[in-house]
Amino acid sequence: MTGVREDGLDARRIRFAHGRRILCDDMHITAPGGSVTALLGPNGSGKSTLLRLIAGTLRGEVETLALDGASLPSMRRRERAQRVALVEQEWSTAEGMTGRDIVGLGLLPHRGWLSFEGAQTDAVATDAALGRAGALEFAERDAATLSGGERQRVNLARALAQRPALLLCDEPTNHLDIRAQLDALALLASLARDGMTVLAALHDLNHAAAFADRVVVIADGHVQAAGSPQEVLTRELIARVWQVDAEVLLRPGSDRPLIVFDAAPALTR
Template sequence: MYTLEKVSYSFEKPVLDNVSLEIPDSKLIGILGPNGSGKTTLLRLLSGFYRAEQGSVLLNGQNVAETRPRLRARQIAVVTQISVLNPQFTVREMLALGRAPYRRWFWQRQTAAEQALLEKITVDLKLSEFLPRRLKTLSGGELQRTVIARALIQDTPILLLDEPVNHLDIHQQIEILRYLQNLAATGRTVIAILHDLRLARKFCDSLLAVENGKVIPADTTEILARVFDLPEDSEFLQ
């Protein structure tokens, strides 16, 4: 379980201010909020990429930012909005990066279990035919599915995703969110920044909103309407 204890973080001005909350395990949690509200900052604090200026971000009682990167990468997989990718990599090479936390060197031979995991995930995400393709030849949606697959191949109990269905058509968005929902049902903790309120409400077990430096439960129409400055009868909240 994640526990945030009086967490604050700022850039030129406060982004998160004295945030305390618990995030339960084995749920699909959606993070919502207007642009610039601090959603990505929250996710980076949860990943350990950022260290809280005040307070602590704890995972099962351990300070995430103080955990060794290799050990942290065996606990938490992250999908960012902007990934620095080598365009000459093939999809297969990209996916192999997901096993890096468990290897002594990059080109170490895959185990039978790793190969089975790769095959399952590439089938699930409809990437099998793309394995020999170079990243530079992929569409935005194909590349997005590849980045998600790499995180899944990392095979961690926690998955953090920043706008995971960006660049995907509506059919693919639903498929990915249903897949993430099923992952949570099998015991993974999945935390995702989402922008489509209707999809977030349909697939997530619970929602958090970042508003004015605070992180609050956002499971009611009234709260969502306030956070996004919408009327409560807005079609986007139905």
């Protein structure tokens, strides 16, 4: 496949429509390996849809979809599940499943449904994923009793147990308090430093500015801008895409942007 990146995610000519509404129109998204790429855009811009298209849980038109130079659509389902994990905002569980049971589902692509060998190894891997996601205290809890934030941590641990090369996160700070939000974002940065490719849909621009190596802004079915937070998150782009006025400062002790929003009414197009 000519022109495909050999390191990280390369998705080209992505198209998807819901009824008459076009959510993705000839989009080109890249997420370099070993980095955190933040996917930004207004509500309804198609961030969740785009992640599901890349993960393969939603069907659409994609001319090229490659991870580390290998075509994801050409892989068998199990192989693709070994390479790509998706952390969605909301998820349901079977009755009576514990946090540990949920995280154990992440091991299935590597073991298969009917394998009962290596239970001790699986327990170690499950505990390691729970620990890294800050969810070990929820291991024996009935998943139905977990709060939204607790469920979010368990779901992230399930994805970590999958040991993916590409981690897709849809609003990973959803339902979390401030400390837990920062912990989750720091975890994504740590995973990227370990070599994982991370693509995370975020709604907080300051989170993206502080933690992402690269940002991709989408709106109206198209990529509006892509590059480093310093290059992309400008006052002009924020006004055009989000219809708000903002002042873009420098974060103390850093060259990263700090965005202060004006409390005045939204700008008009």
